[in-house]
Amino acid sequence: MITASPVAAIRVEQLAKVFGGLRAVDSVSLGVSPGERRMLIGPNGAGKTTLFHCIAGTLQPTSGQVQLFGEDISRLPENRRTALGMGRTFQISNVCIDLTVRENLILGMLGIDRRKWTMYRSADSLSDLNEKIGTELERVGLVDKVDETVKYLSYGERRQLELALSLASQPKVLLLDEPCAGLSPSERQRFSQLVKDLPHHITLIMIEHDIDVALALADSVTVLHRGKIIFDGTPGDVRSDAQVREVYFGRV
Incomplete structure (x- = not known):
């Protein structure tokens, strides 16, 4: 056969x-x-x-x-x-440095979510997204940085965040x-x-x-x-x- x-x-x-x-x-x-x-x-x-x-x-x-x-x-x-x-990262770190780690991931996840057109909804109400955020940050070792503004992260941590963003799209x-x-x-x-x-x-x-x-x-x-x-x-x-x-x- x-x-x-x-x-x-x-x-x-x-x-x-x-x-x-x-x-x-x-x-x-x-x-x-x-x-x-x-x-x-x-x-x-x-x-x-x-x-x-x-x-x-x-x-x-x-x-x-x-x-x-x-x-x-x-x-x-x-x-x-x-x-x-298909997901990807870039040669130069490509994250929003004035937002928190959590906010970066919420924006990234909403980009492929049908709820992205719901303009007047609190991010805190998106319980499923917040659960996914925890999972991805656990995977890349940034759980303790979830509410940190990205500009205060090291360059290596920004790379870890970029990896989490690319993985969030599954x-x-x-x-x-x-x-x-x-x-x-x-x-x-x-x-x-x-x-x-x-x-x-x-x-x-x-x-x-x-x-x-x-x-x-x-x-x-x-x-x-x-x-x-x-x-x-x-x-x-x-x-x-x-x-x-x-x-x-x-x-x-």
Whole structure:
């Protein structure tokens, strides 16, 4: 008996993004299985974030296709992709610093809730949302900061809040764009553990410059250079690949 292969959580086919004469993403094809932890690595300017933007809908690709669990989402806006089960974080922390942790999460959750059009309702009356807030903050270790104004949080705690915001939409696929950038060694270790502990019903695609962090978290690794994939394989193989070593040491 032949068992059908599962539909990829994310499939990218011949994706390209051109800015003038620059091919930032050049005919990239890859598939990420449900529950997989896929790391995207490569030097600055390799096209990693542009590829993320095309997958998430921040940018429209010049050509090619993006599929989410077999559905073509190449031309859908970001909010529609979120509704279909895609979440993401950004390179630069993207939270409302003058609001509290709780208020940030309420706004994020209401964005995908039909009650967002109810203009004159106290946030305290949204008992189900407040329960979810507690759950997400427990997951990322910020329960004791729930009523703290975000501008008084450390940068690492803001990253934890951003992760909670992305998880609050209950994504099936989560894109993390350099979440450990700018963190101290202890914060990087804490955040890496949070990522490692995420449930495996969430498929994870993560850009990470710290190769040790990336390989410790990865099931598989894709290396980009000048908009193209130059390596796609296991963490054990990536360190021994001659072309990857040359790219990271600047000889290509």
